[in-house]
Amino acid sequence: MKLLFGPLLFFVFSTLSAQVLVINELDSDNPSTDTAEFVEIKSQTQNFSTDGYILVFFNGSTSGNDSSYLVIDLSGYTTDNNGLLVIGSAGVGPFPQLLISENIIQNGADAVAIYQDSPTAFPEGTMANITNLIDVLIYDTSDPDDLGLIDIFNDDPNFASITQINEGSSGSVNSIQRNNDGSYFTATPTPRRLNDGSGTPINPITVSVSDTQIDEGASLEITFTSEVNVTSDLNFDIALNNFGFNTSDYTGSTSLTIANGQNSTSTTISLVDDTDDEGDEVLEISFINLIEPIVPFNNKVEVRVVDNDFTTAPWGTPVNPTFGQVTSTQPTGYYDSLDGLSDVALRQALQDIIADPSTVRAQTYADVIDILKEADQNPENSNEVWLVYSEEGRAKLDLQTTSSNTGKWNREHTFPRSLGGFNDIEDDEIADGINVFWETKADSLRHANSDAHALRAADAAENSSRGNQHYGEYIGPSGTLGSFRGDVARGVLYLEIRYNGLEVVNGFPSTVGQLGDLATLLDWHRNDPPDDYEMNRNNLVYIWQLNRNPFIDQPDLVEYIWGNNVGENWDQTLSFEEVISDHLKIFPNPSNGYFQIKGLNKETQIDLYTIDGKLLNDYYYTGNYIELKVSSGVYIIKLKQGNRIFTKKLIIN
Structure with a gap:
């Protein structure tokens, strides 16, 4: 058996190394609440089209049952000059070529696999399988081995000796990285860089802003810094448009140059203070035409633009309520x-x-x-x-x-x-x-x-x-x-x-x-x-x-x-407010603690509320003055006649 092990292992690694695409690196769990998760795939040749390939994630938990929970279509993408394609969230730097949501890649024990297939082949909940399988990585975050996933993928002779790889305990700073011989190790993540340090060096550019929130009429300084000095003038363009935010909302240059031998440049963007109530908006700073080896370190950087043309309603918030200004739009006879x-x-x-x-x-x-x-x-x-x-x-x-x-x-x-x-x-x-x-x-x-x-x-x-x-x-x-x-x-x-x-x-x-x-x-x-x-x-x-x-x-x-009148017949409110609002008057208002009501022709129950809706007392009005023994402030008077209700605001000096 010992004589056969070495050749067999060589055969497996040789088979793996001949794969057109492999999973080169995975970071499924990181300390930043999983804001920098990514999968990096690698092609045998540079600038390889991934049309016709998909990336499938499998849930190895008991409830997940080794079935798919996410499928990513790789069609339309191409690996870079080092044969790498990074699929990750916005917190990954350098910035992924294929952007996915934060915290979407699950911790282990799970698996991620490349298939040459259509996304429709893996509807959510599809059991892991080896049909059209190109490569797979079974991983965990210090979890027990998922023997079910291991058995499924071991049925493919190309992965007959597959094992589960541990990324590290929860919140690990490591990623799982592939050696050139098909084995794996854990180390500090290296997205868009070959794991052995070889290949064409990239020069990422970082976007930084003077503020993450600015008002209309204010200015924003945007600085662009490359990792190393450029060796010739670097000309590039940016865009700021995002949904409703467009070129009519700002002035300033969006075409920039980092001079030969330098590593930074900046531009000042002035926000137009218009009179339109557009609501708050978000401008998004995006690179348009960077060419490798120049790549974005971060991208799609958002800055909130606060609209100062907001409107206010004539009624109050729940902590400062008003009554009687908004009427019901119920259809006639609704109740x-x-x-x-x-x-x-x-x-x-x-x-x-x-x-x-x-x-x-x-x-x-x-x-x-x-x-x-x-x-x-x-x-x-x-x-x-x-x-x-x-x-x-x-x-x-x-x-x-x-x-x-x-x-x-x-x-x-x-x-x-x-x-x-x-x-x-x-x-x-x-x-x-x-x-x-x-x-x-x-x-x-x-x-x-x-x-x-x-x-x-x-x-x-x-x-x-x-x-x-x-x-x-x-x-x-x-x-x-x-x-x-x-x-x-x-x-x-x-x-x-x-x-x-x-x-x-x-x-x-x-x-x-x-x-x-x-x-x-x-x-x-x-x-x-x-x-x-x-x-x-x-x-x-x-x-x-x-x-x-x-x-x-x-x-x-x-x-x-539910309450005090259960069992009694209901007769709906007869729009009491409409009937009496034109001639009902509480006076004096403001009051020094006494008030009377003009316009009532029958005995009426009166409830006194604080402005925040707390019931203080109730009275029975028969036409005489009512004395309120309360402190200065604004109160709500609620008048009730049977099922009919009306409210008024009363100010006590």
Whole structure:
């Protein structure tokens, strides 16, 4: 056996070395939260076209079952002067020729393989196989060997002695690199450079900027620095265009020269201060015409351009709410079918309205991003969304798109998906706009995943902190004003009526489909009544979904379904505000603590709220002055006659 081992090993390595393409280097895990992952493939000859080849990644975990989770089509790409093609994320330097998202390559034990095949040959979840296999690397990050993957690829005689290669423990600074004889070693990553240090030397150019965020009207200095001095004048061009940002938005030279014997040059770009409300934009600094051995070290460098022409709404944010400025856009007679009903009949009639399959639409989970940018727009700045728990504005551009959630916002399910038993599907990844939708009904529980009435823009880190806690367990971040509480209460109560299979209950249940705590949410609803922000939101979601949250339009419905009026017949609000707003007057306003109401001709219940929605006291108005023993400030007076409600702002000196 010893006599045969050497020749056999030589045969295997010789076979491998004859491959047209090999996996030359892999960095699947790095300390920078996987912002610099890459795979480098190498061709036998320089400038080799990879048309007709694909790169397939296999998940070796128990749940992954040694099947594919990612396929990259290599068609349209060519290896460089050293026969190398780097497929990696934007944090890799020198910059990859084929760019992929951050944190997409999984840690081991996994495998990555080159096939001469079509991407359609490996739909997600395809078991690893050796058909049309060109090369494979089975790797781990200090994990046990995946014997299943090893056995599968050992069936190919070219890989009969294949082993699993350890990149190092989690967060390793190493990459796995291929020796010329087909064996592997680990070392500091060397993307776009041959692992043995040979080959044509490259000279990467680094882009640096004076600021990563600038205002319209300001200037940006961009510097370009080569790794070593150039040996002749280096002329190159850059582009700054990115979506709506184009040459009309700036002035300055984009054609540059690094002089012979030097290693840097710079340009100053001046941003045009126009009067258009374009929203914040991002310029992207990209090289256009670098020629090897000059290559980008970094590329597509982004700089935010802050638009100073944002607009403000006439209504307030949830922490500074206004009332009565935004009216419901519900169709005439929208709730008429509820009149005179109670209990189960009232619930069913309400569901028949908001889950009507002939009218109501369901959008994709990706569409929800566009909905939230409208519905959760910050009233104080049209370039921002308002974050539900952290009670602040955040730039719309700061949507979380990678694993990093710092300073980002994302979509918060007020009824957590894990508790509701709903999730997204592959088609949910496509934002296809308002005119493309699914038909939906009360039994379409999956559509709760993308129902914007119960989804909110939230700080991504705070969303993670909330997790799947029930309300009452979760009451908001430290220092919260609680301005979101009534909003989320009405959102999840809406879901119970809208979808069969969901229920809001007392306590903190562990049953899928149930959310708590009902008593807490009823308290939140009562103490944080619907304001203009929430009504505007209801109106905008209605445009997309063609249904409304009835507990914003008719907040007292909550009492008839869950609260103090269960069992009583409902008679809808008769547009009390429209009837009395023209002649009702609270005076004096501002007040020194006493006020009277002109325009009421019958006894009326009056609730006094703080500006942030906390109920302070209730009164019964019979026509006399009411004394308020409160400190100076702005308060909300809520008038109630039966099911009819009207609100007014009162200033106390």
